[in-house]
Amino acid sequence: MSSRDVLFDIASEFETVDADELARVDRFLGYAAAQLSYDTWEEQYTMGCVYLTAHMLKMRAMSSAGDNGGGPVSSRKAEQLAISYAVPQGDAEDAALQSTRYGQEFLRLRSSLVMGPVVLGMDEIS
Numbered sequence: 072m073s074s075r076d077v078l079f080d081i082a083s084e085f086e087t088v089d090a091d092e093l094a095r096v097d098r099f100l101g102y103a104a105a106q107l108s109y110d111t112w113e114e115q116y117t118m119g120c121v122y123l124t125a126h127m128l129k130m131r132a133m134s135s136a137g138d139n140g141g142g143p144v145s146s147r148k149a150e151q152l153a154i155s156y157a158v159p160q161g162d163a164e165d166a167a168l169q170s171t172r173y174g175q176e177f178l179r180l181r182s183s184l185v186m187g188p189v190v191l192g193m194d195e196i197s
Contacts, residue, residue, distance in 0.1 A: 074100050074117055074124075082125040082173060099124045099131075111184060119180055125173035133171075 075096060079086040087093060103123040109116045168174030 074104075074120055077117060078121045078124055081121055082128070085125065085128050096124070096128070099127050102127065115180055115184065119177060122173050122177035122180060126168060126171045126177055129171045129173055130167075 075093075078096065078100070085096060087096070100120060103120040106123065107116060107119050112119045165178060168178050
């Protein structure tokens with residue numbers, strides 16, 4: 072199954088048959104693939120690419136609609152009821168990923184990766 076097919080299964084809102092939109096989806100899949108290492112993600116590589124792509128497409132759609140997607144929701148108010156949420160601390164990139172359900176799933180997948188220690192030889196240090 073291609074990454075595009077997996078994307079359309081997970082994020083059907085992006086499914087299209089329009090040639091221009093398909094080209095855009097493929098470009099965004101390429102952008103995501105360029106940011107992830109198969110050696111690190113291994114069997115989760117396709118899912119990582121798909122969720123990161125869906126996040127980027129969602130952010131693009133929100134931006135086009137005039138919503139700047141300003142990060143994770145920290146509070147809501149409806150009539151007399153106001154609710155505040157704890158906002159996780161982290162870098163700006165992670166905060167941006169928290170702003171869509173696809174980015175949140177990407178972060179969950181990323182946190183499940185087991186990364187061993189990196190050992191540098193003396194010739195790699197100098």
